[in-house]
Amino acid sequence: MQYPSFTKEHKSMMAKYLTKEVFDELKDLKTKSGFTLEQAIKSGIDNPDSGIGIYAGDKESYDTFGALFDPIIEEYHGFSKDDKHKSNLNSDELSAPNPDPKNEYIVSTRIRVGRNLADFPLGPAISKEQRDEVENRVSLALGSLEGSLAGKYYPLLGMSEADRVSLIEDHFLFKAGDRFLESAGLNRDWPSGRGIYHNNEKTFLVWINEGDELRIISMQKGGDVKEVFERLVLAISELEKKIKFAFSEHLGYITSCPTNLGTAMRASVHIALPKLAKDMERFKTITDKHHLQIRGVHGEHSQSEGGIYDISNKRRLGITEVQCVQDIYDGVKELIKTEKELKAKKS
Ligand code: ADP
Numbered sequence: 001m002q003y004p005s006f007t008k009e010h011k012s013m014m015a016k017y018l019t020k021e022v023f024d025e026l027k028d029l030k031t032k033s034g035f036t037l038e039q040a041i042k043s044g045i046d047n048p049d050s051g052i053g054i055y056a057g058d059k060e061s062y063d064t065f066g067a068l069f070d071p072i073i074e075e076y077h078g079f080s081k082d083d084k085h086k087s088n089l090n091s092d093e094l095s096a097p098n099p100d101p102k103n104e105y106i107v108s109t110r111i112r113v114g115r116n117l118a119d120f121p122l123g124p125a126i127s128k129e130q131r132d133e134v135e136n137r138v139s140l141a142l143g144s145l146e147g148s149l150a151g152k153y154y155p156l157l158g159m160s161e162a163d164r165v166s167l168i169e170d171h172f173l174f175k176a177g178d179r180f181l182e183s184a185g186l187n188r189d190w191p192s193g194r195g196i197y198h199n200n201e202k203t204f205l206v207w208i209n210e211g212d213e214l215r216i217i218s219m220q221k222g223g224d225v226k227e228v229f230e231r232l233v234l235a236i237s238e239l240e241k242k243i244k245f246a247f248s249e250h251l252g253y254i255t256s257c258p259t260n261l262g263t264a265m266r267a268s269v270h271i272a273l274p275k276l277a278k279d280m281e282r283f284k285t286i287t288d289k290h291h292l293q294i295r296g297v298h299g300e301h302s303q304s305e306g307g308i309y310d311i312s313n314k315r316r317l318g319i320t321e322v323q324c325v326q327d328i329y330d331g332v333k334e335l336i337k338t339e340k341e342l343k344a345k346k347s
Pocket residue numbers: 108109110112168171172173174215219266268269270295297298299300310
């Protein structure tokens with residue numbers, strides 16, 4: 001492999017930290033799964049507009065290619081290579097009375113975590129046979145869930161296009177992998193091994209083999225963040241009785257994209273903020289203050305529609321799950337307060 005010929009368009013953290021020295025140190029290394037530097041950085045090379053530009057093929061990638069992953073993790077999460085991640089899923093420690101009890105602003109709330117199986121490579125390096133085995137093991141574990149979590153698994157293979165489109169439009173199912181995931185090798189053998197589990201109310205869902213081997217999701221209409229978090233905590237604890245997840249003292253839960261390490265949690269609200277939407281500078285000042293990210297209504301790389309935004313925590317590593325949810329809660333409270341002030345000024 002030759003040192004990549006980066007253009008001025010390549011602005012990802014990978015392009016920033018892959019100096020010739022780091023490249024020469026890493027270019028001939030392989031993990032036990034046979035995963036190479038070339039595979040890790042392919043997405044960021046093929047897609048100059050990547051923000052991060054690198055994926056891990058297995059837990060070992062974060063050590064083997066640490067000279068490149070460590071500075072990226074430090075810049076994105078503010079987390080140094082000697083730090084230790086802490087987990088806290090105790091919802092009693094979350095102070096979050098519904099910030100929008102009349103449902104004037106928050107359309108819906110969703111909290112998800114990524115997980116990968118401890119004894120398998122991650123999506124970019126997994127084989128078809130291994131991915132199908134992940135689907136078998138996870139769908140079996142899901143099939144034994146009871147009570148409010150009971151539901152059904154729907155493999156993508158054989159799902160009608162109408163059902164697939166409808167589930168995506170309802171924000172329940174993942175879109176077919178984008179060009180970033182394609183270059184990372186995450187779309188290989190699509191749609192084999194992929195699918196969605198959901199309970200009857202569609203308030204608890206699990207994606208199998210999208211960006212990570214599991215995305216465990218709790219979601220519902222309205223802004224009752226605490227109720228959504230409590231359902232997710234129950235689901236994680238039930239699944240952890242049946243499946244061993246990839247975890248490290250240093251990086252927390254291991255994920256294919258370094259932005260999802262640690263809690264691997266994204267807590268988001270879909271929220272209507274028409275007044276703030278006209279003052280994006282003020283909007284971003286509030287989201288930056290609370291370490292929040294703004295996405296469109298169809299998730300990453302999508303646009304806002306009808307003044308509705310997907311607002312979520314940016315930090316995932318080096319803070320606990322309770323702190324992730326507190327970040328989004330405190331930020332949403334200030335966004336709603338400001339929206340009300342702007343509305344009062346205009347009337
Ligand atoms: P991820 O959350 O797994 O990082 P995306 O940002 O692509 O992935 O979002 C996945 C899907 O979840 C998208 O269809 C998006 O519209 C939906 N979604 C995210 N947050 C919410 C929310 N608060 N309410 C409803 N749907 C949501």
